[in-house]
Amino acid sequence: MSLTLAERVRAGDVRAMARAISLIEDEAASAAGLVRDLFPHTGHTCLVGVTGPPGAGKSTLVDRLTAATRESGETVGVICVDPTSPFTGGAILGDRLRMQAHAHDQQVFIRSMATRGHMGGLARATSDAALVLDAAGKSLVMIETVGVGQDEVDIVRTADISIVVLVPGTGDDVQALKAGIMEIADIFVVNKCDRDGADRAVTSIESNLALQAYGAGEWRPPIVKTEATTGRGVAELWATIQQFRAHSEQVSAGEPQPVASGFSRTNQARRLKARNEFRLRDLLTHRFMELVEHELLGAGEFDALVARIAAREVDPHTAASDILSRALRPKP
Structure with a gap:
């Protein structure tokens, strides 16, 4: 008897993993069922988010961390969130091209995904793609975002560990602090530290x-x-990641910790709640918009409504209330 796609994913079949992520990214009709089948077998991987401004060297850093992870005997998944091409709508895929050193390692799975206009630098399907790699047995999954400023806060809702990469002498460090990045970082990395201004x-x-x-x-x-x-410094960064993971596990197990050695159980529970709440709200918003555009409104009606708002013929609140009224109206 042939195995289902979910069973093949759980067996670590590389082609099945690629196929599963493609279904999720394309929002295929079978994607929701696939996620449903895989979900009970997840929750074991460590998700590491790597974010920062363009040109910060994130891809090279992820490449180095991938090597460090493999040297420690762990399996790795890497999701590179690329900006969407304005011409084709597809991912530019630059990060995957820069990680060819791991192309022949069967224990490393690398995938590029397009943002498709989704704010925060995270593709809508990134969370479910990480779930696929989790179910496939990858012990550590890294998610690298495009780094678009303030909207990077979305990464903390997906990652267990958020790494913010900055570069000295570009003003990005100051800009990141202004953008509220302080609130999402678990680890700061000042990359290209050979440059002037690293200590500053x-x-x-x-x-x-x-x-x-x-x-x-x-x-x-x-x-x-x-x-x-x-x-340089990658070994220290890897050790810091391991330290964070160890503290997280101690908190989950309820072990006592020194005052300044890790984050509290309350903080961890808050992060998990925020992550699940974000995913649920995101899915509800997405599903409702599908309902609006494909069932409640006729062809072109949504675009026409947007045009009416632009022409000041109707305000957004009234338009939204009208759509909501249609959605709540009992079907005949």
Whole structure:
């Protein structure tokens, strides 16, 4: 008897994993059922989000971290969220091309996904794609975002560990602090630390961290200097990731911790709740918009309504209320 796609994914079949993610990304009719079948077999992987401004060296850093993960004996999944091509609507796929060193390692799965206009640098299907890799047995999954500024806060809703990568001397460190990145980072990385201004960037981040209120047992984001092109500092970064994972596991197990050594169980529960709430709200919004565009409104009616708003013929609140009234109206 042939195996189902979900069973093949759970067996670690690379082609099945690729097929599953394609179905999810294309929003195929069978995608929801696939996720439903895989979901009970997930929750074992560590999701590491890597975000930061373009040109920060995130891809090279992810490449180095992939090597470090494999050296430790773990299996790896990498999801590179690429900006959508304005001409084809597909991912540019640059990150995957830059990670050819792992192309022949069967224990490393790399996939590029397009943002498709979704804010926050995360493709709509990223969470479910990570779920596929989780079900396939990948012990660590890294998600690299395009890095588009303030909207990067979405990454924390998906990742167990959020790494913010900054570069000295570009003003990105200051801009990131202004954009509220302080609130989502578990680990700061000052990459290209051979450049002038690396120490100033570290001092700037430390100064802002000093203004934050950290409760007893809460994790205070460390700052790691790296030079990804040479590998400098990568071992320290990997050790910091392992430290964070160890503290997370201790918190989950209810083990006592020193005051400043990890984040609290309350904080961890809050993050998990926020992640699941975000996914549920995102799916509900997406499903409702599908209902609006394909069932409630006739062909072209939604676009016409948008045009009426632009022409000031109707305000957005009234338009939304009208659509909601249609959705709640009992069917004959």
